[in-house]
Structure formats: C-alpha cells, structure tokens
Amino acid sequence: MNRSLVAAIVLGAGAAAGIAPAHAAEYPSEPLNYVICFNPGGESDITARIQEQALKRHYKQGVVVSYKIGGGGSVGWSDLVHSTKPDGYTLAGHNLPHIVLQPLQRGNAGYQTSDLENVYIFESTPNILLVRNDSPYKTLKDFIAAAKGKPSGLTLGGSGSASANELGTIMLNKAAGIRTTYVPFTGSGSAAPALMGGHVSGLMSYSTMAIEHKGKFRALAIMTDERMKVLPDVPTFKELGYDLVEGAYRGVAAPPGTPDDVVKKAAAIFEDVMNDPEVVKKMDENGFKIEKMGPEQSTAFVNSRIPLYKDLVKDLGQAKAK
Amino acid sequence: MLSNLLTGLQHLATLQNLLLVIAGTTVGMVAGALPGLTATMAVALLVPFTYAMTATNGLVLLGAIYMGCIYGGAFSAILINTPGTPSSIGTTFDGYPMARAGRGEQAIVAATIGSAIGGVFGVIALIFLAPLLAEVALRFGPAEYFWVGVFGLTIISSLAQGSMLKGLAGAAIGVLISTIGIAPVGGDVRFTYGSVAMQGGVDLIVILIGLFCIPEVLTIASRAHVRAESLEYKRDKGVFWNTTKEVLAQRANLLRSSIIGTIIGILPGAGGSIANLVSYNEARRASKTPEKFGTGHLEGVVATETANNAVVGGGMIPLVTLGVPGAPPDAIIYGVLMLQGLHPGPEMFKERADVTYTFMLGLGLSALVMVPIGIYGGRLLTRFVATLPKRYLVPGIAILTIIGSYAIRNNITDVILMLGFGVVGYWLKYLGFEASPIVLGLILGPIMETGLVQALLIGQQYSSPWTALFVSPLSWILIALSFLSFVWPYFGPLRRKFQKPALAPRQP
Numbered sequence: 001m002n003r004s005l006v007a008a009i010v011l012g013a014g015a016a017a018g019i020a021p022a023h024a025a026e027y028p029s030e031p032l033n034y035v036i037c038f039n040p041g042g043e044s045d046i047t048a049r050i051q052e053q054a055l056k057r058h059y060k061q062g063v064v065v066s067y068k069i070g071g072g073g074s075v076g077w078s079d080l081v082h083s084t085k086p087d088g089y090t091l092a093g094h095n096l097p098h099i100v101l102q103p104l105q106r107g108n109a110g111y112q113t114s115d116l117e118n119v120y121i122f123e124s125t126p127n128i129l130l131v132r133n134d135s136p137y138k139t140l141k142d143f144i145a146a147a148k149g150k151p152s153g154l155t156l157g158g159s160g161s162a163s164a165n166e167l168g169t170i171m172l173n174k175a176a177g178i179r180t181t182y183v184p185f186t187g188s189g190s191a192a193p194a195l196m197g198g199h200v201s202g203l204m205s206y207s208t209m210a211i212e213h214k215g216k217f218r219a220l221a222i223m224t225d226e227r228m229k230v231l232p233d234v235p236t237f238k239e240l241g242y243d244l245v246e247g248a249y250r251g252v253a254a255p256p257g258t259p260d261d262v263v264k265k266a267a268a269i270f271e272d273v274m275n276d277p278e279v280v281k282k283m284d285e286n287g288f289k290i291e292k293m294g295p296e297q298s299t300a301f302v303n304s305r306i307p308l309y310k311d312l313v314k315d316l317g318q319a320k321a322k
Numbered sequence: 323m324l325s326n327l328l329t330g331l332q333h334l335a336t337l338q339n340l341l342l343v344i345a346g347t348t349v350g351m352v353a354g355a356l357p358g359l360t361a362t363m364a365v366a367l368l369v370p371f372t373y374a375m376t377a378t379n380g381l382v383l384l385g386a387i388y389m390g391c392i393y394g395g396a397f398s399a400i401l402i403n404t405p406g407t408p409s410s411i412g413t414t415f416d417g418y419p420m421a422r423a424g425r426g427e428q429a430i431v432a433a434t435i436g437s438a439i440g441g442v443f444g445v446i447a448l449i450f451l452a453p454l455l456a457e458v459a460l461r462f463g464p465a466e467y468f469w470v471g472v473f474g475l476t477i478i479s480s481l482a483q484g485s486m487l488k489g490l491a492g493a494a495i496g497v498l499i500s501t502i503g504i505a506p507v508g509g510d511v512r513f514t515y516g517s518v519a520m521q522g523g524v525d526l527i528v529i530l531i532g533l534f535c536i537p538e539v540l541t542i543a544s545r546a547h548v549r550a551e552s553l554e555y556k557r558d559k560g561v562f563w564n565t566t567k568e569v570l571a572q573r574a575n576l577l578r579s580s581i582i583g584t585i586i587g588i589l590p591g592a593g594g595s596i597a598n599l600v601s602y603n604e605a606r607r608a609s610k611t612p613e614k615f616g617t618g619h620l621e622g623v624v625a626t627e628t629a630n631n632a633v634v635g636g637g638m639i640p641l642v643t644l645g646v647p648g649a650p651p652d653a654i655i656y657g658v659l660m661l662q663g664l665h666p667g668p669e670m671f672k673e674r675a676d677v678t679y680t681f682m683l684g685l686g687l688s689a690l691v692m693v694p695i696g697i698y699g700g701r702l703l704t705r706f707v708a709t710l711p712k713r714y715l716v717p718g719i720a721i722l723t724i725i726g727s728y729a730i731r732n733n734i735t736d737v738i739l740m741l742g743f744g745v746v747g748y749w750l751k752y753l754g755f756e757a758s759p760i761v762l763g764l765i766l767g768p769i770m771e772t773g774l775v776q777a778l779l780i781g782q783q784y785s786s787p788w789t790a791l792f793v794s795p796l797s798w799i800l801i802a803l804s805f806l807s808f809v810w811p812y813f814g815p816l817r818r819k820f821q822k823p824a825l826a827p828r829q830p
Contacts, residue, residue: 038361039650039653040366040652040653040654040657041647041656041657043656045657046657046660048663049369049657050661052370052373053373065370066732067363067366067731067732068731068732068733069731070503070504070521070522070523070731071503071504071518071520071521071522071523072504072509073779074521074522075518075521075522075731075733078518078519078521079733105509106511107511107519108516109518110518110521111518111519147770150783152782152783153782154781155779155780155782155783159506160509161505161507161509162509181779181782182779183464183776183779183780184507184508184509184776185776186506186772189646189647189653189656190590190591192644192645192646193459193460193590193640193644193646194463194464196460196463196644196646197459197460197462197463198363198460198463199463199464199780200780210661212665213645214647214665214668215667215668216644269646274586282661285663286660307812
C-alpha cells in the first residue's frame with residue numbers, strides 16, 4: 001500500500017511536472033487563431049494573408065484569420081489582454097505607433113502597452129510623401145517651397161489619427177519649418193482617391209501605396225535610413241537633409257502571462273515564415289519592408305520608441321488645440 | 323474588347339469555373355440570408371479557399387459569393403422582417419407586408435428577377451463604361467460626401483410614414499448613436515463611459531437586428547391566440563411567370579434602380595446600404611401610387627433589390643480601373659488582387675485581360691444563376707417559415723438574432739446591445755417611431771461627420787474654413803438635390819389641392 005502510494009505520488013508528480021513542459025514541447029499542437037484588429041483589405045490583413053500559407057506548414061491543425069475590429073485596434077488588443085487564454089494559440093496582429101499612442105492619448109484604452117507580450121515584429125511600411133503625377137512639385141524642395149509660399153500651408157491626407165502618417169506630417173512640419181494641414185482618412189486606401197481627385201495637395205502615406213498607385217502618384221521622399229529596393233528612384237528624407245525616419249511597424253502579440261518558451265516557439269515560427277521565399281517575394285512586391293525582431297528585440301524596440309512618441313504627442317495636442 | 327470578351331467567355335465556360343459560380347452563388351445566398359453575416363464577412367471568410375486556386379478561379383468564386391450574398395439578404399428581409407445584410411433594409415418595407423399577406427413567394431420572385439437584372443446591369447456598366455465612370459468617383463471629395471450624406475437624410479421625408487417630426491427625431495437618434503466610440507477623424511473617445519468594448523462604436527448590424535427583428539419576434543409571440551402560423555401561405559401555381567411579367571413591365575423602375583445602384587456603387591465608401599434606400603425613395607416618388615408603398619407593394623421590393631445588386635458591378639468599376647474599392651467587400655477583393663499580383667489600371671485590361679474579363683463575366687453569370695437557385699430555394703424557405711409552428715419559429719429566430727449579432731465582431735457586448743435596442747425598438751414602434759430613419763441616421767452619420775471634418779481641415783486655406791463646403795459645382799448640385807428631395811413630399815398634397823378646385827367646375 002505504501003509502495004503504491006509512493007508510486008501514485010511519483011506518477012502524479014511526474015504527470016503534473018510533465019504537463020507544463022509537454023505543453024510547450026508540443027507547441028504547436030492546436031490551430032492558430034490569428035486576430036486582425038483592423039478592417040479586412042488593410043495592411044495588417046494583407047500581411048496576414050501573405051503569411052497564412054506558410055504559417056499552415058507549422059500550425060498543422062490550421063490557421064484561422066479572424067477579425068476583431070474597432071477603436072483603431074483597441075477593442076481587439078483589450079480583448080487579447082483581458083479575455084484571451086495565454087496559451088499561444090491566439091495571437092493578435094499589433095501595430096506601432098498605435099499600441100503606444102492609444103494608452104498615452106486616451107487615458108483608458110483598455111490595455112497598457114506593456115500588457116502586450118511581443119512575439120515578433122515582421123514588417124514595416126515607411127512613411128512616404130506622395131503627390132499626383134501631374135503635380136507641379138517634382139521634388140521635395142518644390143513641395144517645401146510651395147508650402148512656405150502658402151501661409152496656411154498645403155493639405156496632406158493620410159491614414160488615421162495619431163498614426164504613423166500623422167506623426168510623419170508633424171515631423172516634416174517641424175523639420176522643414178512649414179505648416180501643412182494633416183487630413184486623416186479611415187485607412188490608407190480611402191485617402192488615395194482624395195489625392196487622385198485633387199482634394200488634397202499630397203499624401204503622407206505608406207510605401208505600399210507608392211507601389212499600388214505607381215502609375216498615378218509620384219513619390220517625393222521616403223522616411224527610411226536607406227532607399228528601398230523596390231523604390232530605387234525615391235530619395236530618402238535623410239539624403240535630402242531632413243533626418244526623418246518613421247513608419248508603421250507591424251507584428252504579433254500574445255496575451256500577458258503566455259509562457260516564455262511558447263512565445264519563443266511562436267517567434268521562431270514567424271521568423272521561419274518571414275524567411276520563406278514566397279513570403280519574401282510577395283512582401284517585396286507589395287512594398288512592405290521586412291523586419292525581423294524576436295520577442296526581446298521587439299520589446300526593446302517598442303520601449304525605445306516610447307520617449308519619441310511622448311514628445312510627438314505633445315505636438316499632436318498642440319495641433320489639435322490650434 | 324470583343325476578343326477579350328470572347329477569351330473571357332471561353333475561360334468562364336470551363337466546367338471548373340461554372341461549378342465555382344454555382345457554388346459561390348449558393349454559399350453567398352445562404353450567408354446573405356443569415357442576419358449578421360454581411361457580404362464583407364462572407365467574402366473575407368472564404369479568401370483562404372482561393373489560395374490554392376488560380377487568380378481567375380479565386381476571383382470568380384469570390385465574385386459569385388458577393389453577388390449571391392447581396393441577393394440572399396432579401397430572403398430574411400421578406401420572411402422575418404430582418405435585413406440579412408444592410409443592403410436589404412428597404413426590402414423589409416414592402417417585402418414583409420407581402421409575406422404576411424401570404425404573398426411571400428411573389429415577393430421573393432420579384433426580388434430575384436430584380437436582383438438578376440440589377441446585377442447584370444452593373445456588370446454591363448463595368449465591362450463597357452468602367453474607365454469613363456471611374457473618373458466620376460474622383461470628383462467626390464470630403465465636401466461632396468458631406469452633401470451626399472445630407473441628401474441621404476432627406477429620404478426621411480418619404481420614409482417617415484406618419485409624422486415627419488418623429489422621422490427627423492429618429493434620424494437624429496441614429497446620428498447620435500453613430501458618434502459613440504472613437505471618432506473617425508481625430509480619434510477622440512466619445513460616449514463610451516469607460517467601457518472599452520464601446521470604443522468600437524455600435525455596429526449597424528446590431529441596430530438592424532435589434533430594431534427590425536426583435537420587435538417583430540415580440541409581436542408574433544404576443545399574438546397568443548393565433549394557434550399555429552405566423553405568416554399565411556397561399557399556394558399559387560402561376561406565381562413565377564405572373565410575377566416575372568409584372569416585374570418586367572416596370573421598365574422605368576428597373577432602369578432607374580439599376581442606374582442608382584451602379585452610381586452609388588462607384589462612389590467609394592457608399593454601398594448597398596445606401597443604394598437600396600435611395601432607390602426605394604426614388605421609386606416611390608416616381609410612382610403613380612406612392613401611397614401603396616409600405617403596405618406590400620411589389621414596386622418597392624423591385625426597387626431595393628435591383629439597386630443593391632447593381633452596386634456589385636458598380637463598386638468594381640473604381641476598383642479595377644483605379645485600385646479604389648467602391649464598396650466594403652471590394653476592399654477584400656482588392657487584397658486578393660494584390661496577393662495574386664494583379665495591378666488595377668490599364669494593366670488589368672491589357673496584359674491580364676483574360677483574368678479580368680473572365681472575372682467580370684463570372685459576376686454577370688452569377689447574377690443569372692441566382693434565378694433558378696433563388697426561385698427553388700426561396701419556395702422551399704417560404705413554405706418552411708410559413709408553415710413552421712410559432713413555438714418553433716419564435717425561438718428559432720431569437721437564436722439566429724443572437725448568433726448573428728455575435729458573429730459580426732465576435733463580441734458579446736454586441737449581443738447585449740442588440741437585445742437592448744430590441745426592447746427599445748419595440749417601445750419606439752409602439753410610440754410611432756419607425757426603425758428606418760434611425761438606421762438611416764446611423765449609416766449616414768459617419769459619412770457626414772467624416773466629410774464635414776475633413777472639409778473643414780482642407781478649408782484652412784480660406785478665411786473661413788466653412789467655405790470649403792461650397793466651392794465645387796458638384797456640392798451645389800447636391801445641395802439643390804437635397805432641397806428638392808426634402809420638399810418633394812409636400813408637393814403631392816399641394817398639387818392635389820390645386821387640382822381639386824380646377825376639376826370641380828367641370829362637373830356639372
């Protein structure tokens with residue numbers, strides 16, 4: 001009896017000890033629910049769709065892309081933080097600067113930036129200044145000169161409020177000493193027809209839009225360190241004397257409390273997916289810039305951006321008060 | 323172009339593509355009939371199935387789903403007074419009274435024929451006029467969208483059956499509800515009272531199910547003495563041919579509704595939800611018997627269902643020519659184009675003409691395929707709903723409302739809101755407030771707000787930013803249209819007043 005008790009305890013302990021590591025060791029053994037917090041058809045959705053096939057090779061039980069839309073992403077992220085099982089089988093696409101700016105601006109966005117467990121940041125879309133092909137502004141210099149000539153400034157359309165596009169506009173205004181008015185649209189897609197129809201003077205948009213509307217828009221400058229391979233003729237702001245590097249960064253996050261080894265495994269899967277030749281090809285074709293930041297790196301990156309965004313939020317407030 | 327069309331026809335005529343059209347249309351119809359599953363969601367859900375397909379096959383399938391979905395919304399609108407998708411809101415006005423009078427099958431036949439004609443019309447416009455019409459879409463900037471919203475609101479003067487004041491109050495309630503959540507421009511947090519779920523605002527579908535369906539379920543349930551049937555069903559042998567003839571005789575209505583649907587489809591940001599209501603309003607204004615609208619009048623069903631399927635082809639026009647989605651489901655189809663390496667613009671009509679024309683013809687074919695599937699399925703469904711005992715029908719619909727409102731955003735708050743609005747809707751109905759002005763306010767509120775704020779931002783260049791609302795000739799045309807539309811209903815009685823004394827002396 002004593003022996004069987006011991007055996008039971010040993011077995012029980014073994015089983016108990018076995019469960020947790022086995023869980024991580026077996027990851028992934030369930031389907032992945034990949035939550036997109038923005039409208040289908042937008043940059044986050046397109047990225048997920050490009051990754052989906054490659055992800056399925058790792059998540060053999062399947063990958064489901066689902067949508068939890070609202071509040072510029074906050075509804076989905078708040079749900080991830082508060083009511084999602086932290087087992088690594090539900091990951092939500094996340095987006096910088098949104099995840100930093102929302103908690104800063106709204107008081108209660110439903111989540112804190114630090115609540116989101118960064119798994120991987122896999123792409124960015126740098127800000128790019130676009131005008132129409134028939135526009136008199138051939139270069140950034142022309143554009144800035146025109147903006148200086150017009151005391152009330154020119155108008156720049158872009159995607160969303162308190163977004164990378166709006167920050168980019170504010171940064172450009174500051175750096176060049178001009179006053180362009182930022183006009184937010186609901187998504188980069190809905191800003192494009194406003195420029196085509198001549199309702200705004202230009203767009204502060206993403207690199208992807210420069211590719212999509214190659215035949216209609218002229219790109220004056222891009223906010224990257226170096227020129228993008230797919231846009232070899234577009235100079236960087238840096239080259240032209242303005243030290244501006246900004247854009248939207250996208251990745252996936254897990255709920256807080258997700259075991260570290262699960263996060264690491266999920267990150268390894270995304271790393272592998274971003275090395276897939278087919279994924280790389282499609283990301284390039286569509287104007288996405290591939291980033292490869294694992295859990296620690298992406299968390300460090302998010303933290304490094306916070307002071308910068310805090311500074312800009314002050315300018316956002318001033319812009320609004322005007 | 324002719325050779326391209328022939329190539330497209332050749333590609334479409336493969337067994338694989340024909341099966342995809344039939345399957346897609348059927349799946350779309352089922353999804354559309356379920357309240358809560360919109361065309362946007364149905365298309366998005368099926369995108370993964372297209373990965374393994376060629377570009378042509380994938381686009382043909384998604385197009386058919388979209389077309390079928392917009393049509394399928396009519397079933398639930400007619401049979402249970404709940405628009406299956408926002409594109410069928412107006413179909414409830416006359417479709418449901420018809421069903422209650424035992425003419426449900428007739429309403430479904432009318433919806434089917436109208437949908438097929440509207441669908442084909444939109445596709446014809448897409449194939450032949452795309453580059454020309456796409457330019458029209460670009461004329462509409464923020465200021466013009468604001469006026470489009472104002473014009474849309476003037477429909478209330480004819481939607482409000484009883485009191486104009488109650489109609490306006492309803493619209494104001496709708497606009498107010500639309501301001502809940504994060505502001506579309508500026509990103510301010512409004513009226514959430516600390517609830518994070520409310521940052522996403524109140525979804526249109528929540529209100530649709532709450533205001534249209536729940537009061538009806540409560541009404542059916544409260545008529546305790548009616549033993550079995552909630553709807554009457556009369557067997558009518560010649561219903562298909564007779565109704566088809568009746569629909570085809572309404573040439574002006576069909577043409578007008580098709581044009582309205584196509585044009586509203588072309589405008590980015592506006593879609594079937596607006597098209598069907600505008601078309602209903604115009605059909606009523608042009609009708610010789612406007613007083614019959616809302617009582618189970620065939621013309622009303624034809625107008626809404628023709629217009630909403632014309633939106634499908636219309637919405638593709640700016641998409642394939644400019645890369646600008648005309649209606650929300652087009653945004654998903656745009657994503658698929660990008661993944662397949664297709665670039666909207668001249669390239670799609672030259673280098674990739676085989677894919678493009680097959681896709682466009684597939685859309686047209688799916689509009690035609692809807693007729694046999696819809697008539698057969700519609701007959702079964704009508705009989706089923708009509709003969710189902712009330713003790714199964716009421717809980718059945720109630721469960722559908724809950725599943726539907728949860729499915730929109732996978733959010734339990736939506737279910738609670740839907741039920742809350744259902745109870746409110748029941749009382750509002752009791753007090754003589756119609757659901758449709760509230761819904762109209764909710765649809766148009768964000769369009770007006772976004773247009774207004776953007777126009778004011780653009781107007782910084784003028785001494786008064788408000789000038790921006792009045793600079794373009796198009797704005798003035800829209801202002802004039804709004805004014806005319808608003809005062810029109812008052813002209814009818816006025817005219818009759820003037821005509822009466824004129825007639826009197828003639829009679830000896």
